[in-house]
Amino acid sequence: MTSTVLTVDDLSIIHPARRGRQANTAVDRVTVTADAGEIVGIVGESGSGKTSLAMAVAGLGRVTDGVIGVGRVRPGPRMSREDRAAVQMVFQDPHASLDPRQSIGRGLRELRKLHPRRTDWIDDVGLLARVGLPPEVLDRLPHQISGGQAQRVSIARALLLRPTLLLADEPTSALDVSVQAQILKLLKELRDTDGLTILFISHDLAVVRTLCDRVYVMRNGVVVESGRTAEVLEKPRHEYTRTLLDAVPGGTARTGAEAEPSRSRGTAPVLTEAPVRGAS
Ligand SMILES: Nc1ncnc2c1ncn2[C@@H]1O[C@H](COP(=O)(O)OP(=O)(O)O)[C@@H](O)[C@H]1O
Ligand SMILES: [Mg+2]
16 A cells, blocks of 8 residues: 655745845645655756745745645644654755765764664664765765765765655756766665655756656646656646756657666665766
């Protein structure tokens, strides 16, 4: 039996007028669900309301109307620390989400101190292996690892807390195409091996096609189309979806992990990425 992990029911988000900006309806009566072990995509161009939606689901953003549920958790400003841990986020700029003065190992130790019971299921070396990183990374500072490695660290930090839902907001948009494909492959593997449920947010339909089981197409705060990814992309019903498809090089919206030769998974360290600093 499938169980629903994420319910976003009739959500509206209106950012109030401020400093000369008008009030803005960023999300307009949006309904989204994700079942356990599903990778659900939210796709739309910049400004369509994707991040406003994600922040609300994380309990960090404004909710004007509607109801959000993640398992038994009701995301919002009054969530307990324990409930907050249930929704983990991975962002576009991996280096920005890591403390620059802290080694990767020390960062993990702090996280374990905050959530001792939630994090005792795996040690640091085992955790890094899950995201394809060698133990040496523990001693490095964030600027001493590549963008792709830093994104793997962000994913590891999220996994450590055994989240009910992983929210990934443009997690590969700042990475080189080859590194992007590796990160997408990792997310897919984590879903396959751990049954992780992922809400994957992107402006890039090609990336969504590679990864997502179902997709919601957002435009100006409204979901204009949704369904199984293959169906939506092969038979787009909405003009806007067609426009997004046309923007994909070659028009086929095919790229990334599918095209990548298979690599041994699990404990094999991935060190093929050149240590490009701030690969953004
Ligand atoms: N904190 C905020 N205050 C006012 N307006 C905002 C705020 N955050 C986002 N917006 C506006 O809401 C709309 C949707 O933005 P956002 O959710 O960031 O979309 P996306 O992630 O799809 O680019 C945009 O018009 C943006 O300018
Ligand atoms: Mg955004």
